[in-house]
Amino acid sequence: MNELEQLRRAMRATEGPYHDDLDLTAIMRDGRRLRRRRRFVGAGATALVTVLVAGGVGLGVRWVRPPAPDRPPVGGVVAPTGASPATPPPGPAPTGASPATPPESDPQRRPVGDVVEAGIWYGVDQRVYYVVAIDLPKVPGVRIGLMAGRRTPAGDLTDDIVVNDVRGSDRRPGFHEIGYDDATPSAARPPVPTFGYFVGPVTRIVGTVDGRQVDARLAPWSTDPELVIFWFDPADLAPGVRLDGIVARDRTGRLL
Structure with a gap:
């Protein structure tokens, strides 16, 4: 059993059910303790990941944190479902160009x-x-x-x-x-x-x-x-x- 699993078991052991006659003051106090424990667990997990990354460098293994569900991966663009990425508006026409002039008709031919x-x-x-x-x-x-x-x-x-x-x-x-x-x-x-x-x-x-x-x-x-x-x-x-x-x-x- 690693350290991360030990922390999770300790957290579950301290989260007991409430009785029918709820004590609002006790609930708020327990909630503050739970939040502090979870912050501690998050910090410990981060430290553990850092150790794993450092230990895996020599083995050619590189761990990358996956992106959050509501954020696109770095360097990419995700379009909404059913929509396509916006197309930039066309730039101005090149300067110096003029419309083609139609050729002049042949002059009257003399018999x-x-x-x-x-x-x-x-x-x-x-x-x-x-x-x-x-x-x-x-x-x-x-x-x-x-x-x-x-x-x-x-x-x-x-x-x-x-x-x-x-x-x-x-x-x-x-x-x-x-x-x-x-x-x-x-x-x-x-x-x-x-x-x-x-x-x-x-x-x-x-x-x-x-x-x-x-x-x-x-x-x-x-x-x-x-x-x-x-x-x-x-x-x-x-x-x-x-x-x-x-x-x-x-x-x-x-x-x-």
Whole structure:
């Protein structure tokens, strides 16, 4: 039996039950004695723990007093049940940064050669097609594109859609990029009929959609008649509808 157990037995031996006729003065006196004994027991336990710690150093044993139930361990943070640790508010935004500026829109592109009238009207404005200059440093063989625009009665032009090659040469024989309108029609811009250009002695271009054939309208470019601009009337081919196929023929009907 160690000293701590002897103290506890002595304490229990002195704590006898009270009789039915309670003596308040005796109870208070016994309570003061009990508190003094418990303080003594606590001091003795502390001394005993100190001895144990000192004796265990050579054995590699280290005793650590457990934390009180209502106190977190040293160096840790205990969050209340059902709550998460508070998150610090975000710091101020870095200084010196400015919002990104949207890129400016391309300036109005001037036509190269004559403007081709399509005979399609939007109020007083008319659908027109015209060649424009293109600058692709990595593709030196492509210098022109085809623009679908509108022209007012005063002659002012509005660019809508431009198509151009992205590799090779813009003058190679055959069909080049075809322009389809994928935008939703709005008051700001009416739908653009399907269009493109062909290089060669073409006199007829026929598109196929849903098993039917649709003829395109043709107009040679004023700067080079070998480049022929074509477009489909929206009454024959709704803008945005993709062609299943397209062919070009010369004046003899030969397939180009």
